[in-house]
Amino acid sequence: MAAKETRPQRRTGLGRAEALRLLGSVSLGRVVFTRQALPTVRPVHHVLDGGDVVIRTHEGAALTSHAQPTDNAGVIVAYEADAIDPDTHLGWSVVVTGYARVVTDPDELERVHELLPGAPTESADQVVRIRPELVTGVLLAETGSTETTTG
Structure with a gap:
């Protein structure tokens, strides 16, 4: 098997x-949270909604279980998505770090269910809103390339 040629990259x-x-140009990513330490x-x-990342998951409670009910900020999570050939x-x-909260307001739930891809299922029936505090991203381009990716 021949080795693939690697091209010089710039970040x-x-x-x-x-x-x-x-x-916002992709619909699938990865949420990172703490479970059992x-x-x-x-x-x-996911979808972007008013600058927030909104996800559907069956682990909404596990994601936010260690938040106190009076803690309006939520719990810190990271969210990552990419498009890498x-x-x-x-x-x-792109990595977003911020506070996650389970969405419980019925009107908001109805609205974001319409935005999220696919229908809710028993295995993914909770909605979590992540308010970004830190947003970082990196573009991996060929050395000498001036093109911008569109997702």
């Missing part, structure tokens, strides 16, 4: 607006 940091734009990663569908390793990756 370019993305600003908040561009990172969120790219995040260990980091846990789960793939989930498996052959060239070119593309982008």
Whole structure:
């Protein structure tokens, strides 16, 4: 089996607006949270809603279980999504770190269920809103390339 040719890459940091734009161009990412004192990663569908990342998951309670009911901020989580070509390793990756809360308001639930891809299922029936505090992203481009990816 022949080895794949690797191309020289450059990494370019993305600003908040561009990172969120790219995040909004895909519907699948990974939420990172703490479960039983260990980091846990789960793939989930998402949408951007008013600058927040909104996900549907069956682990909403596990995600936010260690938050106090009076803690309006929620619990800190990370959310990552990317579009990286498996052959060239070119593309982008965005990480959002912020506070997550289970959505319980019936009107908000109805509205975001219409925005989220797919219908709610028994295995993914809770909605969690992540309010970004820190947004970082990186563009992986070919050295010398000036093109911007569109997701």
